Amino acid sequence: MTLRTTLDFLLYDWLAAPVLTERERFSDHSRETFDAVLDTCERIAREKYAPHNRTVDTQEPHFDGEKVILPQATHDAHKAFVESGMMSAAQDYDIGGMQLPYTVQAAANSFFAMASVSIGSNMLTSGNANLLMVHGTEMQKQVFALNEFSGRWAGTMCLSEPQAGSSLSDVATRAVPDGEDYESDPLGPRYRLTGHKMWISAGDHELTENIVHIVLAKIPDENGKLIPGTRGISLFIVPKRMVDTEGQLTGERNDVALAGLNHKLGWRGTTNTLLNFGEGKYPVGGKAGAVGYLVGKPGKGLACMFHMMNEARIGVGTAATMLGMAGYYASLDYAKSRPQGRPVGPEGKDASRPQVRIIEHADVRRMLLAQKSYAEGALALELYCARLVDEHKTGEAQAADDARLLLEVLTPIAKSWPSEWCLEANSLAIQVHGGYGYTRDFPVEQYWRDNRLNMIHEGTHGIQAADLLGRKVLMEEGRGLQLLAGRIQQTIARSASVPRLAPHAKALGAALEQVGKATREAWATGNPRDALINAVPYMQAFGHMVLAWLWLDVAERALALDADAAQPATAGRLGATDYFFHYELPKIGAWLQVVESRDATCVDLHEDAF
Template identity: 75%
Template sequence: MPYRPTLEFLLYDWLHVEQLSGRPHFADHSRETFDAVLDTCERIAREKYAPFNRTVDIEEPRFDGEKVILPKATHEAHDAYAASGMLSAAQDYDIGGMQLPYTVEAAANSFFAMASVSIGSGMLTVGNANLLLEHGTELQRKVFALNEFSGRWSGTMALSEPQAGSSLSDVATRAVPDGDDFESDALGPRYRLTGNKMWISAGEHELAENIVHLVLAKIPGPDGRLIPGTKGISLFIVPKWLVEVESPHPGPLPGGEGENGSVPVTVTLGARNDVALAGLNHKLGWRGTTNTLLNFGEGRYPVRGGAGAIGYLVGRPHEGLHCMFHMMNEARIGVGTAAVMLGMAGYEASLDYARNRPQGRPVGPAGKDPSQPQVRIIEHADVKRMLLAQKSLCEGGLALELYCARLVDEQHTGNAQEADDARLLLEVLTPIAKSWPSEWCLEANSLAIQVHGGYGYTRDFPVEQYWRDNRLNMIHEGTHGIQAADLLGRKVLMEGGKGLDLLAQRMQATIARAQHHPSLAEQAHALGEALQQVQAATRAAWSTANPGEALANAVPYMQAFGHAVVAWLWLDVAAAVLVAGQDDPASQGRLYAARYFYRYELPKIGAWLQVAASRDPTCAQMPEAAF
């Protein structure tokens, strides 16, 4: 089944996204404008991305000593994406945006992830700019964020270091005030940074005029030593090229007269900042995206006036991690969506292969006759199992990501109660939105290879690349273990468990609606039992109030939690299918996928929750020498 009808069903028949047009913020939009955006992105993805997915996988980025070389196709795809306006699609009109719902923006961007996730669609640039809108000064927003939204500049986030991957408390990059007059710079308090950052996606390239690095670093305390732990971390804007601002007087963003008026700002590029590419990381997948080791302040591009790369403080000192989480949480939903779409690409490829590949004969007496013609492999029950598994995992993951995107719109444009509810639900669901698709849509990619048989393991077919590209998603923007610790160690406990209680209420409401449909009674009952299991395991895991015991099995807990969430969404989608009253093949497929998830996937949660609830010590107590 083609992807577009699936996307439209979830947007319009399930989430009823066109109803957002009734809110003042989205009043200029309608389903017609939403469809026009989807049409444009689908076309660009089909013409500029999909034909070159294998090209960017083979022709990896290379460094000639001065600049990074990327295929021509990457430049053309980047230019087409920037020209489409999608970098600022969800931003307000007064800063050049389309003022689209984030749900529609996320849906439109899914076409690019499916066509070539490795070429990319500006996820980090948009997240970087959004962070600056939230935490930067007015001039930082005008100079950096607006140029990123326009596509003139691109953005990164520079967190990890060679010696400190996920352990941000061990960040060693230093930032010191740039002289006695450092607070006089119009762009904010100016610092000199020295240190190294590792695994920085899009950290060096020639796709944009400038690259805006958001860098975590520590400011020495009064005694000259770095403050240990995450409390010492601050956030800095460190551009590849320094900027010259002709009208450096802070003022409101563009948008009218008086308090909403604008001070004109003209920005030109100045000298090269002391940010140097130390090397390119060569990855299993996502080979079309530059992944870099960057040196800050090593002296390769010395900046007049002192040693170190110039950086401008974002927010207040020592609150860098708080600011950065704004970008990290946004990126986690983006990572989940990328994982879903790679799974979806593999599903469509394996479905097409299964419909066209003849092999074997039916089970039974007739199948023993070698003179009978072979059947297409989609006629074999086990191949149907693998296809149905992919469908249920990928479409369930897509529902999860679109639901989270809808919550973002509720948080920004709903009434006070709706906004707060959306905030709480996003807190709980963000670890799931990142982790669940990155594990289970990767499994879907593995099944896509299996459907192809030996051919799937070769580069003659695209499914091996989809698997390689997807394998990264369990790692970047916070590994599985980090997401699990965040979920069980913080999110389900925050505000007295209010977010978890709200999620349970939403699940119960779906169960109540589903019970009006006799064909969904089995699933409704199973979801009710799963919810009780998750709630009981949460209490049991923390019954001793010992974090070491509670979190030892956080990943199995998260796996079960994610399966319960996706089961809930599948039940909600199935109810929407029945309400729509459609009996076409696509509707039947959704009901079968929901049934598959409940009968084959949801029963797995018992084993996962058992080790979490019992605080099983097997892994924690394993002696190192015994390995």
Template identity: 40%
Template structure:
């Protein structure tokens, strides 16, 4: 059973987003179509031979805390080492560091393959990539040499240790404390962290935590947060660094990767190494968080994609009922894919997952441009990526829950059993609206920070990019109506945004009360834009000849579906966003 489409990934990368354009930049110049294809083929092989076979096993036999150590599936040690030895963990890093200078767009595309095959197994190496990237970007050469080689090799796991019991998303309230020692750059760390992905496990030799803490006497709030490298075991002798696993969280899905509760410095023996300058830790950590947010969106799109292909396969094979007008019970039943309502649910899944994947790869390409370009090109790409990040994280995450639910619905009672994989996908999808900032936080980020920043310049760039797509689509007869429709909704969105911004100064509560709905509203517009782009690419290919007509016709039909069924939802959301009735602000606690 397919868990993703090679053809669609090729279409997205090479035809729709023209990833080869990245090789015009010096950093990526050594790559070619052939090297990119080799990377994708290697990822597909690992996904099918190493990750996919363990999908169900890792779900049924989740990690356990035994004598203070988390035990994970025995197959993970081999997988983690394979990712290290084959160069996946540091693939995007420079040649000097042993990397391949691979565009992040390709790296994330391979991540999509791994995540669709087995989300839990895919998490381990990519967490290490993010943690190592923080050390190499902001840490000293000494820290790099001390920690990153064994992280790159897969011997050591990397994590992001932020969350605390009384400071979930409110990082300004963390209480983990760092105390200076006589050694320069070395601090005693004391506190606790919760929900730490891969925070402890027996598939590696050491766990390297990139941890936020407040140096004693530092300013209150976000201005007093610093970033530290805190190894589970001391590098010098392999002995405990007083980072103890207090507990493990047992989850509804995504069970194969452990989530740990850590106690740090319970015996006053934990040493941490300051990364960069004191009190700048949150700014540093946001590098990893922003990368991880696009990554979470990719996770959600991958899981939704695997669910889509599982339900598509079932719908083609499952006979049930007859066509609405057929009254003769002696006639054979038809496959359920021939029923209009099942087609609707399949079109819903396909339009959500392929629309989300398009947006995510577009964001990855922007990230590569930020890395490789300079001047105005770099500045514009940075602003546009900043604006799109909360959308790229939240739209796939929220809609992924709905699209995997549609997969369960297509299978009916079978979908509610463990005999088919869609119930697992449904459980695994639900974490993504929470991971790396809840949807509510990203709504506040988009409307409260990203829309007004630089006097609205990012929003102007966003509108300009959509307008460019509309301009070119209008020149294609079969797509001109879609271009006009998107132009109408873009205009509405711009008017609605200006109305909300008019409240930003003196009616802040009203301005941000429905920020989550605004995020959904702009998310729909964004995916409609991506579908128009895909429609243009598909139409261009259709006009070239008979090759793969069915694939491209499917793209055009998804464009039609999204504009007819999803884009119109902006009308109701827009009406709500323009309303002056504020029940969420006026409701009193006692009235609940």
């Protein structure tokens, strides 16, 4: 199967995306327009991205003292992406969008992520602009968001600092009012920012004429001191180059300076930067301090930023998924063509017989099936979440609210599960290649290097796990968890009547009960410390339960369309489902055992004993 055939099944046969065209927002669309979008993106990814994936890995960004230099291939790919209209595909017609369902946009963007995640699909620019469309003023939307959606400008997200990392309560970047008339600026209340931001993807480049930084900073109290914790954190628009109210560059640089490029294990084609705000290198109006415009209300920066953060987390999950898919396809092709060894018969090996292709060996087939179950299962997860976004935005009131809450619960899984298990898929892809996989003669080593970042950025595994067990399953008195359980039980009920799937339905029911029990036991003492010490094993088990559910749902739908499993695609989906239920789902017992007992082995060991 190809990526396109897999996407077609998931979009049209499983998620029934064409049904969305019955809603007013999407009424101009049809399966034909969806196909046209997929065709265009598949072609651009094939022609402009895939041939240059190795180029951008070896020709890393460098700073010539004035600007960051990127390979011409990156400029060409970015130009093609912008001209396709995909930057604003899901936006309103009146701002240049296509009003595509987000489900279709997410599917289309997967082609770019698989072809070259390092060149990028402008995830942060889109997220930045979407944040401003929700929390910005009308002027901020017109000047900043619309120029990002058009591709004229790019966007970033500036949270982390060298001394703080993911600990946002320790942010030290400060913002002070810029003059007595600071509130009268038409672009928003004007502040001067000073501080340092680290790990800023696409923080400096020449792909666009301007870069719109979204920056977290603290506004000092009346005594000039930063408020401890997150209460004082506010959000600011800090453009690289100053602009007027018409969105035109004034010719003046803002006081944002590139302090250095980070040289990474993977994603080498994407600049990653340390930025200094307000060091005086580019004084605005003869005055040091980076000019920033307040977004939303003072002290409410995190609430605004998480609108972008949640979108970015699903984007990270999609990137991880497509790297896993790329490695799977590469190792499958290799296994079909590489001769090595002979099969073992009743009397052992017959050395006089010719070698067989390695796909005929049981262990290679195990590794291929594991990759298939991880990557295709993760793709189903990401598209299901995208479908929830459409339901939240365009569904009837109750369905929309249910989708919102389900998305809250599933977002940590959508980010973390592909980041862990599609990385494992890439490791297996190297293993299928043997020694060749460890060389740069084959692409699978780069896929692994690129994917290793995804367990870290936009919130590490530990952060996602604490979010899931510490917040999401408890939200609204556990209603989100109950909604998810209800959907899982619906799939179990349908599948239980299908003889081929009935054993899996029973196993999934048991897993759901295990996760429910572990959730209760984790919080039995009411002490967050007791609950969260094993949050990561909990998240791993929760994620495996979710993926088992999605595979069962996919398999049930596949059999409904092809009852005899006569088509290879159906047989493949059933095989991946069998693999996941036989080899993967049983793992949750070990993970949940330490959760239920609130095992303190890791925290009780004295530091000196490590």
